[in-house]
Amino acid sequence: MPRRVCLILAMLLFASSVAQARARCVPVPHAMEDVAALNAFWGRTVRLCRLPDGSEDAYAEPERGRVMVDQSWLDAIARRYGGWAATGILAHEWGHMVQGDVDGTAAELQADCLAGLFLRGIGQPGSTVEQFAASNHVSGDQHWSMDGHGTSAQRVAAAWRGYRRYAGDRSRVALRSVCPASPR
Numbered sequence: 001m002p003r004r005v006c007l008i009l010a011m012l013l014f015a016s017s018v019a020q021a022r023a024r025c026v027p028v029p030h031a032m033e034d035v036a037a038l039n040a041f042w043g044r045t046v047r048l049c050r051l052p053d054g055s056e057d058a059y060a061e062p063e064r065g066r067v068m069v070d071q072s073w074l075d076a077i078a079r080r081y082g083g084w085a086a087t088g089i090l091a092h093e094w095g096h097m098v099q100g101d102v103d104g105t106a107a108e109l110q111a112d113c114l115a116g117l118f119l120r121g122i123g124q125p126g127s128t129v130e131q132f133a134a135s136n137h138v139s140g141d142q143h144w145s146m147d148g149h150g151t152s153a154q155r156v157a158a159a160w161r162g163y164r165r166y167a168g169d170r171s172r173v174a175l176r177s178v179c180p181a182s183p184r
């Protein structure tokens, strides 16, 4: 086979294996109940896919309709702050899935607020948002910036805002008034 054909074949194989890896969604068994509750609440069919252990990360991919998370990291957070902190992190990512076109710190604080709103919406007591707020306090930025997560105090306040102000109205207007896209 001519060398050039080999090279093209190798490139095609590589491209298709990358595409397969992207399309694959390794399930996250420890979070199945949270996923069901979040999708039911928001009327979505977002998939939760597993990142390799040790990634210590969670992020939303709205364009692919999925959230990625490291299950071992989520378990560690649940052990440290309580199971609702882990649920809150997923709820924050679902916030990114539903918030639309918002960027930077405004997007992060709105996602925290939508997570608090979700905990209220499914009828959980304030102790659940306390667990989430405790983990947010630790993961808040030391100094505020336009493209950060918000300071600890801002993150905690955003989660409580969503929890305290949500009164059951899930219209876009109501959601924006409970959880505005504000960078502070």
Ligand SMILES: [Zn+2]
Pocket (backbone or CB within 6 Å): 092, 093, 096, 107, 108, 111
């Ligand atoms: Zn976020």
